[in-house]
Amino acid sequence: xxxxxxxxxxxxxxxxxxxxxxxxxxxxxxxxxxxxxxxxxxxxxxxxxxxxxxxxxxxxxxxxxxxxxxxxxxxxxxxxxxxxxxxxxxxxxxxxxxxxxxxxxxxxxxxxxxxxxxxxxxxxxxxxxxxxxxxxxxxxxxxxxxxxxxxxxxxxxxxxxxxxxxxxxxxxxxxxxxxxxxxxxxxxxxxxxxxxxxxxxxxxxxxxxxxxxxxxxxxxxxxxxxxxxxxxxxxxxxxxxxxxxxxxxxxxxxxxxxxxxxxxxxxxxxxxxxxxxxxxxxxxxxxxxxxxxxxxxxxxxxxxxxxxxxxxxxxxxxxxxxxxxxxxxxxxxxxxxxxxxxxxxxxxxxxxxxxxxxxxxxxxxxxxxxxxxxxxxxxxxxxxxxxxxxxxxxxxxxxxxxxxxxxxxxxxxxxxxxxxxxxxxxxxxxxxxxxxxxxxxxxxxxxxxxxxxxxxxxxxxxxxxxx
Numbered sequence: 001x002x003x004x005x006x007x008x009x010x011x012x013x014x015x016x017x018x019x020x021x022x023x024x025x026x027x028x029x030x031x032x033x034x035x036x037x038x039x040x041x042x043x044x045x046x047x048x049x050x051x052x053x054x055x056x057x058x059x060x061x062x063x064x065x066x067x068x069x070x071x072x073x074x075x076x077x078x079x080x081x082x083x084x085x086x087x088x089x090x091x092x093x094x095x096x097x098x099x100x101x102x103x104x105x106x107x108x109x110x111x112x113x114x115x116x117x118x119x120x121x122x123x124x125x126x127x128x129x130x131x132x133x134x135x136x137x138x139x140x141x142x143x144x145x146x147x148x149x150x151x152x153x154x155x156x157x158x159x160x161x162x163x164x165x166x167x168x169x170x171x172x173x174x175x176x177x178x179x180x181x182x183x184x185x186x187x188x189x190x191x192x193x194x195x196x197x198x199x200x201x202x203x204x205x206x207x208x209x210x211x212x213x214x215x216x217x218x219x220x221x222x223x224x225x226x227x228x229x230x231x232x233x234x235x236x237x238x239x240x241x242x243x244x245x246x247x248x249x250x251x252x253x254x255x256x257x258x259x260x261x262x263x264x265x266x267x268x269x270x271x272x273x274x275x276x277x278x279x280x281x282x283x284x285x286x287x288x289x290x291x292x293x294x295x296x297x298x299x300x301x302x303x304x305x306x307x308x309x310x311x312x313x314x315x316x317x318x319x320x321x322x323x324x325x326x327x328x329x330x331x332x333x334x335x336x337x338x339x340x341x342x343x344x345x346x347x348x349x350x351x352x353x354x355x356x357x358x359x360x361x362x363x364x365x366x367x368x369x370x371x372x373x374x375x376x377x378x379x380x381x382x383x384x385x386x387x388x389x390x391x392x393x394x395x396x397x398x399x400x401x402x403x404x405x406x407x408x409x410x411x412x413x414x415x416x417x418x419x420x421x422x423x424x425x426x427x428x429x430x431x432x433x434x435x436x437x438x439x440x441x442x443x444x445x446x447x448x449x450x451x452x453x454x455x456x457x458x459x460x461x462x463x464x465x466x467x
Contacts (some may be wrong), residue, residue, distance in 0.1 A: 010036040013325040016366065019357040022324040023350040027081030031089050034385065037323050038086065041316035042079070042300055042346075046435030050295045051087045054271065057293065061269060062094045062234060069263055071274040071289040073243070074297035075428055075435060077347030078275060083297060084238055095236040095269065096131075096227060100122045107194035108246045113259035114205050114212065115191045120237055120268070121216050122184045130224040132230050136222045137179040142176070143215045147208070148183060209259070217267045236269040243275040245429070252278060260288035271440075275437075277425040299434040300344030305413060305441050307464040317344050321353065329357070331369045341377045341466040343434055343445040352376045377466055381447050387430040388451070398426045402455050407432065411444045412460060418442055 009021035010032050013371040043049040054070060061068035074080045075263035088097045098120070102108065104179065105119055122145070129135040140464050190197060190364070220235070227233050237447070242252055252275060254261075263270065278284065279294065286295075301313045317339045321327070327335055342349035356368045365372075386444040390402060402423045409417035410433060418441065420428075427433040432448045435441075 008033050008037075012323065013329070014328055015367070016357045016361050017059045019325055020354055021328070023354050025347060026349055027079070027085060027388070029081075029085050034082075034086055034089065038082065039319045039323060041319045045310075045316045046298045046300050050297055051083050052088070054295060055088055055090060055121050057097060058091055058236070058269065067267060068236075068269045068293075069289060070271045070293040070295060070368070071287070072271055072295050072297070073274055073276040073279055073281075075299060076243075076431055077277060077345040078297045078299055079241060079346055080297055084240065084271070088238070091236070094233060096127075096233045097236045098127060098229065099238040099240065103241045103244055104159055105188070105192065105247055107192060108244075109193035109248045109251070110197075111191065111251055112194070112202055113262055114202075114209065116239065116255060117193065117194040117212060117216060117262055117266070118187060118191065118401075120266075121219055122188065124223045124235055124237075124268075125180070125219060126211070128226050128235075129177070132226045134226075134350065135180070136219060138176055140215075140219050140222055141180050141220065144180060145176075145183065147215050148187075150208070152206055204355060209262070213262065213265050217265075220266070220268050232269065234269060236271070239270070239272040241273060243273050244303045249275075253283065256288065257283045257286045260286060263288040265334050270456075277429060280425070284461055296435075298437040301436045301443065302340050302342045302344045302446065303341070303443065303464050305443065308463070313344050314339055317342065317349060321348055322351065325353070330365055334368055334370060334373045337370075337467055338376065340446055341373075341380070341448065343431070345431060345434070345445075348380065348431070348447075352380055355379050359439075375442070377447065378451075379452060384430070384432060384445070384447050385451060388432060388448070398423045403432070404452070404455070407444055407448065407452055409462065410442050411449065411452070411462075413441075 008024055008028075009018065011022075013019045022037075027035055038050070050072075054072075057068050057070060070085070072080055075162060075292065078291045085098075088099070091097075100119060100123065102111070102116075106115055125136055125144075135141065194202075224234055227235060240394040241247070242255070256272075256274060258279065260323075263272070272296075274287065274289070276296065279287070279296075299464070300316060301310045302317070304310050314336070318335070321335065321339070338349065338352045342352055352373075353368075353376070359372040359375050360366075360368045390401060402424065406417060406421075406423045406427065417424075424433065424442075428435065428442075432445055434443050436443060436447055444464065446466050449458065453460050453462065453465060
């Protein structure tokens with residue numbers, strides 16, 4: 001459902017001018033992209049392949065009456081969406097996926113839990129009809145119309161939807177399915193721009209959540225039966241980007257905690273991305289996902305906990321970069337400097353390399369040199385300095401003095417600093433602090449180590465920064 005931007009070039013860049021084509025900041029999505037660029041070495045350095053565990057859970061749930069429900073977490077830039085693309089390709093014989101992004105189908109600030117449920121209902125009805133060639137039963141469709149028709153605004157929407165709708169080829173304009181198609185089109189627009197809705201309509205619909213869940217489950221049962229009969233597959237919903245900074249924190253809490261029964265009661269296989277800060281919060285025990293079905297993708301370490309070079313982590317990141325570009329485009333030793341400066345975070349690595357490549361292009365060079373690398377590091381360091389600050393738009397502002405004190409403790413390996421708190425949530429969200437597997441430890445991003453050294457919070461001669 002979500003357009004992820006320009007298509008990646010899937011052959012390795014052999015010139016600086018082509019680097020941006022293979023280092024786009026987008027997840028790997030197609031089988032072609034995964035085959036060209038995905039490297040297992042990253043998972044080997046961060047504690048194992050979590051998609052194998054997800055796959056195992058889905059295998060057990062296939063054909064079972066108890067659906068599989070899981071959440072996926074990880075700090076920004078670790079590659080959650082790419083991992084999900086791998087999973088989707090792997091499970092295709094048994095499951096057909098409905099994948100949607102919260103940032104593209106919802107109003108990020110004003111969405112409500114019902115909106116997510118309605119999106120799932122609309123997508124499964126439309127995709128089942130497209131695949132099978134026939135819509136769900138008239139009984140199912142009437143119950144959907146009846147649920148909407150109980151409030152005045154929906155009756156108006158339903159009436160208007162009958163006029164001039166694009167019902168699709170082979171669908172009569174006055175059919176029951178055409179009315180549903182028109183209603184869905186209007187509802188999707190309303191959900192995408194939820195700030196314009198009347199609050200009384202929203203609250204009234206929320207009061208009738210149980211009724212909608214009953215209608216949704218009947219629809220899901222029927223769509224699953226149709227899919228099994230046609231393709232021997234079952235539907236799997238993947239909801240992504242609920243952990244993005246654009247999504248209002250209180251809306252996420254409302255969805256996964258206050259109205260978590262939506263996920264518990266829905267008769268559907270589903271995997272949702274959940275903010276890792278929510279998983280560490282006091283409300284974590286109320287999340288509708290069991291610990292065995294909560295999967296975290298950690299960061300890739302370029303330093304050990306004692307601030308020595310972590311060569312396996314560095315080599316794993318190198319394999320990712322080498323798949324996308326000719327390393328001869330770097331002068332000697334420069335690629336290692338960028339790998340270390342990235343902290344093993346692929347998004348940071350691509351940001352650094354793109355900036356350095358552009359700098360080399362602008363001076364009409366054929367290779368990235370030390371000055372290009374230094375300029376890229378300074379540019380990303382400025383971005384981190386801004387993120388470490390405090391904004392009037394931050395939902396729970398944490399002072400920089402609190403953050404700096406905690407960063408010093410994390411760098412020193414203080415045991416108390418491994419316990420999460422609001423300052424830690426803020427630092428994890430901005431990637432200033434990274435989380436690693438194994439003994440589950442937190443580390444300070446190398447660029448932030450540089451910042452702390454420059455400000456006098458750490459001695460100038462300590463290890464763990466950029467090189």
